[in-house]
Amino acid sequence: MGDQDFVKSSEAQIAVHWQEEDKFYPSASFIAQANMTDAEIYKRFGLENFPECYKEYADLLTWDKYWHTTLDTSDAPSWKWFVGGKINASFNCIDRHLPLHKNKAAIIWVPEPEDEPHVVITFQELYVRVNEYASLLQDFVGLKTGDRVTIHMPMVPELPITMLACARLGVIHSVVFGGFSGKACGERIADSGSRVLITMDGYYRNGKLLDHQEKTKLAVDAAEENGQKVDKVLVWKRYRDQNSSEVAMVKDRDFYVNDLLPEYTGKRVAPVPMPAEAPLFLMYTSGTTGNPKGCQHSTGGYLAYAAGTSKFVQDIHPEDVYWCMADIGWITGHSYIVYGPLVLAATSVMYEGVPGFPDPGRAWRIAEQLDVNIFHTAPTTVRMLRKAGPDEPQKYNYHFKHMTTVGEPIEPEVWKWYYNVVGKGEAVIVDTYWQTETGGFLCSTMPALQAMKPGSAGPGVPGIHPVIYDEDENEVEAGSGIAGNICIRNPWPGAFQTIWGDRERYVKTYYEKYNKDPKSKDWRDWPYFTGDAAVLAEDGYFRILGRVDDVINVAGHRLGTKELESACLVVPEIAEAAVVPVADEIKGKVPDIYVALKPGIKPSKKIEEAIISEIETSIGKIARPKHVYIVPDMPKTRSGKIMRRVLASISNRGDIGDVTTLANPEIVDNILKMVQGN
Numbered sequence: 001m002g003d004q005d006f007v008k009s010s011e012a013q014i015a016v017h018w019q020e021e022d023k024f025y026p027s028a029s030f031i032a033q034a035n036m037t038d039a040e041i042y043k044r045f046g047l048e049n050f051p052e053c054y055k056e057y058a059d060l061l062t063w064d065k066y067w068h069t070t071l072d073t074s075d076a077p078s079w080k081w082f083v084g085g086k087i088n089a090s091f092n093c094i095d096r097h098l099p100l101h102k103n104k105a106a107i108i109w110v111p112e113p114e115d116e117p118h119v120v121i122t123f124q125e126l127y128v129r130v131n132e133y134a135s136l137l138q139d140f141v142g143l144k145t146g147d148r149v150t151i152h153m154p155m156v157p158e159l160p161i162t163m164l165a166c167a168r169l170g171v172i173h174s175v176v177f178g179g180f181s182g183k184a185c186g187e188r189i190a191d192s193g194s195r196v197l198i199t200m201d202g203y204y205r206n207g208k209l210l211d212h213q214e215k216t217k218l219a220v221d222a223a224e225e226n227g228q229k230v231d232k233v234l235v236w237k238r239y240r241d242q243n244s245s246e247v248a249m250v251k252d253r254d255f256y257v258n259d260l261l262p263e264y265t266g267k268r269v270a271p272v273p274m275p276a277e278a279p280l281f282l283m284y285t286s287g288t289t290g291n292p293k294g295c296q297h298s299t300g301g302y303l304a305y306a307a308g309t310s311k312f313v314q315d316i317h318p319e320d321v322y323w324c325m326a327d328i329g330w331i332t333g334h335s336y337i338v339y340g341p342l343v344l345a346a347t348s349v350m351y352e353g354v355p356g357f358p359d360p361g362r363a364w365r366i367a368e369q370l371d372v373n374i375f376h377t378a379p380t381t382v383r384m385l386r387k388a389g390p391d392e393p394q395k396y397n398y399h400f401k402h403m404t405t406v407g408e409p410i411e412p413e414v415w416k417w418y419y420n421v422v423g424k425g426e427a428v429i430v431d432t433y434w435q436t437e438t439g440g441f442l443c444s445t446m447p448a449l450q451a452m453k454p455g456s457a458g459p460g461v462p463g464i465h466p467v468i469y470d471e472d473e474n475e476v477e478a479g480s481g482i483a484g485n486i487c488i489r490n491p492w493p494g495a496f497q498t499i500w501g502d503r504e505r506y507v508k509t510y511y512e513k514y515n516k517d518p519k520s521k522d523w524r525d526w527p528y529f530t531g532d533a534a535v536l537a538e539d540g541y542f543r544i545l546g547r548v549d550d551v552i553n554v555a556g557h558r559l560g561t562k563e564l565e566s567a568c569l570v571v572p573e574i575a576e577a578a579v580v581p582v583a584d585e586i587k588g589k590v591p592d593i594y595v596a597l598k599p600g601i602k603p604s605k606k607i608e609e610a611i612i613s614e615i616e617t618s619i620g621k622i623a624r625p626k627h628v629y630i631v632p633d634m635p636k637t638r639s640g641k642i643m644r645r646v647l648a649s650i651s652n653r654g655d656i657g658d659v660t661t662l663a664n665p666e667i668v669d670n671i672l673k674m675v676q677g678n
């Protein structure tokens with residue numbers, strides 16, 4: 001952080017500055033049924049009532065032992081919430097609903113092939129399957145409370161079943177997005193110290209049954225290279241009686257879950273009462289430098305925050321059919337497909353495949369068939385569906401009361417299509433701003449209490465007190481039109497506890513910049529630094545502009561430019577690599593790659609392909625660059641630093657600014673011609 005070169009080339013700098021927009025108001029019928037219609041909630045969650053206000057969220061849960069201390073700051077800035085309490089997440093998502101809802105759908109799974117039937121799992125069935133699997137994990141695999149397990153699975157019901165089985169035992173799950181490469185998975189296995197990998201043989205994506213198990217070898221090898229042996233690999237099957245992968249099982253290491261499960265039929269495992277502050281899961285996310293960070297989330301605080309925000313911001317009632325089209329491999333899926341909805345006994349819809357398959361009406365067909373009334377997705381998907389089928393939604397008879405966007409700014413034009421066409425003018429929209437680290441929402445309107453403003457997330461949600469600081473730690477005033485660093489003044493129960501195994505990096509990345517006294521135990525001295533730039537309008541609404549560090553938000557997910565650059569450098573011909581975000585019509589941002597070759601090597605298509613393939617192997621297809629440019633040299637400062645800002649401007653056809661102070665200004669024209677062809 002603080003590297004001027006990066007700060008200047010940040011996404012915030014190239015973000016579009018939208019006009020102020022008119023406001024839209026929730027309908028009377030939405031307000032009439034909403035969970036939170038009491039404007040006093042902002043008072044109750046005011047800083048003067050902090051931290052006790054969060055009792056309101058904790059009381060949405062069932063505690064094995066009630067807690068005595070709301071917030072313990074003795075280990076600042078690793079906050080401990082609801083200390084003294086004992087709780088089990090699996091119990092809260094399943095067992096406690098059985099008396100009233102055992103026969104209600106907990107999960108409805110929609111396979112991608114349209115001729116395959118939906119799978120409906122009631123709370124009773126979820127109870128049985130989670131218990132049997134937990135019993136297997138305990139007895140066959142030997143997992144114990146506090147162990148870590150890496151889960152590399154696609155969007156199938158066995159994924160939440162696996163997570164909830166781990167949670168039942170107090171085993172810490174680390175779900176790695178199924179689209180990530182085996183190598184990326186293996187690095188996360190090693191970092192978390194998992195000796196068990198849970199995976200799947202195959203899954204459908206875009207009409208093809210993909211072989212997912214082929215990533216296992218790469219994952220296990222990468223884990224071992226990084227010092228972690230994997231003893232057991234459990235493989236779920238996409239089809240019970242057929243293999244969806246060509247990969248041979250490794251004897252005494254690999255086991256098909258479906259072969260083992262019959263032995264556990266009828267088994268029950270008592271949910272382990274976990275201390276509120278025990279870790280529930282790890283979720284890896286990219287950072288400025290170095291390896292991905294394992295964000296460690298707590299059990300009690302996280303679950304309380306997921307419950308509270310799901311109830312009041314997502315407006316989830318048990319009778320709702322709620323569909324979040326994210327992937328459970330990201331934090332959105334953890335909080336708002338699995339834990340939030342299930343803790344509230346809602347029906348959570350899961351879809352296996354891509355939203356536009358086999359045609360851009362698919363999503364709306366699913367909504368109609370299941371009578372979904374709450375819909376949740378990312379702007380990138382909204383843009384894609386708008387482009388592919390702008391008139392599709394009106395062909396289907398569904399009615400949303402509530403819609404969410406998450407993960408990146410949404411252009412007002414796209415927002416209006418979402419509102420008018422997808423929502424048919426009937427649904428409220430919440431634009432939810434948050435991060436992997438924050439466990440749940442930071443900024444959003446409260447759907448029945450506030451107007452919506454296209455392009456702006458809104459104020460801090462109840463209990464979150466955001467502030468914009470400039471580089472000198474002065475508060476930037478509302479309505480000034482000046483962008484700065486958005487920080488949160490106070491801790492909250494959903495916040496991650498630390499970076500797994502690297503507390504120093506945790507403190508440095510999120511707190512050092514605005515902390516005045518590293519010894520302080522007073523939370524007021526520890527504003528949380530999000531790493532995002534934002535502007536605060538007169539009306540108290542925040543507009544998020546993007547990252548201030550060298551992180552690229554692709555389709556709503558963070559990729560570290562350093563990770564991409566290191567992947568390029570694996571290709572033997574490459575001497576230097578620079579990655580910059582470039583605006584993309586659908587995905588928001590995608591990486592553009594600039595490389596310079598070692599002396600004597602000629603540019604070739606083969607080298608470009610080698611780079612792309614290396615990026616797909618080390619990170620995954622999600623990181624695929626828009627362009628690879630092989631340049632004769634990088635624009636550099638006299639001290640030899642690559643000027644990513646200049647490259648970003650070239651890629652985005654923006655103003656390049658003054659380059660006369662560069663060590664090699666002539667190269668800029670050369671690259672300009674190559675990229676822009678003029």
Ligand code: WT7
Binds near residue numbers: 532553
């Ligand atoms: C980064 C976090 C939160 C779950 C999905 C992404 C950006 C997030 C918004 C929004 C503008 C947003 C920020 C943030 N972001 N939500 N509503 N408007 N930008 O989680 O991968 O941890 O990424 O996404 O830059 O820091 P993530």
